[in-house]
Amino acid sequence: MNQDFLWIEQLKFNEQGLIPAIAQDYRDGAILMMAWMNRESIQQTLMTGEVYYWSRSRQELWHKGATSGHIQKVKELYYDCDADTLLLKIEQVGDIACHTGKRSCFFNFVPLNYFHQI
């Protein structure tokens, strides 16, 4: 095995062999999307420097931006304390990560003005 892939064995994949991956803009820290990766997509990401996810709806390797042009270039890669989530700091080509055409997938705002305390 490629020595650069050894750390992948530390990760805890779920029953489907997947791990959630958060994509964050490396410039300003905006959270752009959350998607899922499997071993193959992580390896492809490492080898190419462009982000590959696993599409759960299509059940196939998903080279983000391959059709839209909105590819993601990895700048930094982290995993968390219990090794079950990835954090990708990326350069978002075109500054559009969401399939809706928006910069970030997290555009649904829930008003919190009914909070008892904040």
Next chain:
Amino acid sequence: MNQDFLWIEQLKFNEQGLIPAIAQDYRDGAILMMAWMNRESIQQTLMTGEVYYWSRSRQELWHKGATSGHIQKVKELYYDCDADTLLLKIEQVGDIACHTGKRSCFFNFVPLNYFHQI
């Protein structure tokens, strides 16, 4: 049902009734942790203004910081385009989110200097 909870029905929970929730520092955008919520934890979060997760290891409602004191106060709440991930912008009391004592759970850095392109 409390009218303020109606939006929760938009969400897509997984087979275990859970949805991933990303906690981001509302001040500087740092990603602090990723954990899981169910309907009850979302409702408790909305009612109290403090973050409740669902502990998958303990299989119980988890008032983040209840024992450590490192509670999280919700400042903004979003969900993504396909309604299967939450984003919580929070104030992290004590500036420590991770059970290891670190500020963020994402402290494991994967070097990428072997990239073909970046």
